Amino acid sequence: MTDPQSLAEIARHMAARGIEVLEVRSGDRHYRLVAEAEAAPVAAAPPSPPPAGHFTKAAGIGRLRFHHPQRGRPETGNGAVRKGQVLAYLQAGLLLQPVLAPCDGTIGPALAEEGALLGHGDKVFAIRPG
Amino acid sequence: MTGPAMIEILAATPLSSVQDLGRSGVRRYGIGVSGAMDPMALSAANLLLGNERGAAGIEITASPLRLRFLADTAFSLCGADGAATLDGLPLPPFWAMAARAGQELSVRAPRAGMRAYLAVAGGIDVPVVMGSRSTDLKTGFGGHEGRGLAAGDRLPIGTPAAPPRIPEGGFGVAPPAGMPLSEADTTEVRVIRAAQYGRFPEAAHETFWSTAWTLRPDSNRMGFRLAGPALIPVERVELLSHGILPGVVQVPPAGEPMIQLNDANTCGGYPKMGVVIGADLWRLGQLRLGGGLRFAEATREEALAARAANEAYLAGVSRASRLARRV
Numbered sequence: 001m002t003d004p005q006s007l008a009e010i011a012r013h014m015a016a017r018g019i020e021v022l023e024v025r026s027g028d029r030h031y032r033l034v035a036e037a038e039a040a041p042v043a044a045a046p047p048s049p050p051p052a053g054h055f056t057k058a059a060g061i062g063r064l065r066f067h068h069p070q071r072g073r074p075e076t077g078n079g080a081v082r083k084g085q086v087l088a089y090l091q092a093g094l095l096l097q098p099v100l101a102p103c104d105g106t107i108g109p110a111l112a113e114e115g116a117l118l119g120h121g122d123k124v125f126a127i128r129p130g
Numbered sequence: 131m132t133g134p135a136m137i138e139i140l141a142a143t144p145l146s147s148v149q150d151l152g153r154s155g156v157r158r159y160g161i162g163v164s165g166a167m168d169p170m171a172l173s174a175a176n177l178l179l180g181n182e183r184g185a186a187g188i189e190i191t192a193s194p195l196r197l198r199f200l201a202d203t204a205f206s207l208c209g210a211d212g213a214a215t216l217d218g219l220p221l222p223p224f225w226a227m228a229a230r231a232g233q234e235l236s237v238r239a240p241r242a243g244m245r246a247y248l249a250v251a252g253g254i255d256v257p258v259v260m261g262s263r264s265t266d267l268k269t270g271f272g273g274h275e276g277r278g279l280a281a282g283d284r285l286p287i288g289t290p291a292a293p294p295r296i297p298e299g300g301f302g303v304a305p306p307a308g309m310p311l312s313e314a315d316t317t318e319v320r321v322i323r324a325a326q327y328g329r330f331p332e333a334a335h336e337t338f339w340s341t342a343w344t345l346r347p348d349s350n351r352m353g354f355r356l357a358g359p360a361l362i363p364v365e366r367v368e369l370l371s372h373g374i375l376p377g378v379v380q381v382p383p384a385g386e387p388m389i390q391l392n393d394a395n396t397c398g399g400y401p402k403m404g405v406v407i408g409a410d411l412w413r414l415g416q417l418r419l420g421g422g423l424r425f426a427e428a429t430r431e432e433a434l435a436a437r438a439a440n441e442a443y444l445a446g447v448s449r450a451s452r453l454a455r456r457v
Contacts, residue, residue, distance in 0.1 A: 070224065071222070092450075093449075095454060096302040
């Protein structure tokens, strides 16, 4: 599937269905096809060594949004978070999936940028439990 | 299970009521349409759960509402952002979530927009009256006992075809373009000229299209009264009463326009300057008392295109929600 013709075919199907990201895992191989409709950072790697503690991780695929499109403020507020609280969103088309706090605690700096394209398991925030 | 699943209202104001997409086909008996003032938000709320888009939900109008789920279910909230919480956990707007029996949902008065809509999986299962579950607040029938909600009310929930699988933390959709984001937002709606447009002088036309009108506080689900300059016809217009629809912009003799809405009488006799296109009525449903309103002239073709755009949004909501629920 990695020859240019197959990739073009897949890209055409993705565009027709409004799919932004396609991930394929096969054995030890891992492909990620990204439709670059808008200019935005694609890198999902943490910009700095991750601090110790717990992390909120992306549970889906989408572009990172720190605030809801209907809200002017980010969800993270004063830094105190509750287990299960929505801290940010992963947007794919109209769909918004939550980035959830894994525990009660205090939120640390973001480990990815607004608009970054994240996939399953990518770290979004460090959380200091407590 | 000894009876239908229920939700119990713990606190509400009479401004909140059970509504679906309205009661059609009975205007000839003088029965108005009622129904959600923001049908886009109610439809989106239903589609998030896999309900029929016209299932009955609760219209929460510019006031707080608290309720308890008496059975495990799933719910969604769309429309104005009431900073809702489920057992204290904050919820975003345009969001679907699973609820367990005993959990308490609290919705506050929104700071932008006017109405939030709560849908539950299976819909609010009040009796169908003349083809609709909507509350006719003016006449006092339909919905829950024909009235707005009050503490102690228990509302039955229908049985969904398949209980929706809501992922942990829930999921949501982006609101439709045009959802008010701040109290200061001015709403713009598109208007088609109506039969008596030509009975007003050019200066009145100019005023109608250019004025930033203000929604008077005596506006409600029956109609919106607008504060602004007077629109006076060339000569006094006397009409026999005739059928009118939600969205009709009438000009009473004093000259300040009013927009007839969901709970309006089925006929009236004031001259009509225009009609707000059906696709934009939801925007009026989110206009706050004291809020600013502008009219933009539209053609029939533009009105149809706007309706198609609304349908495309709701189709997108349906697709996104199926993706999230993995169905």
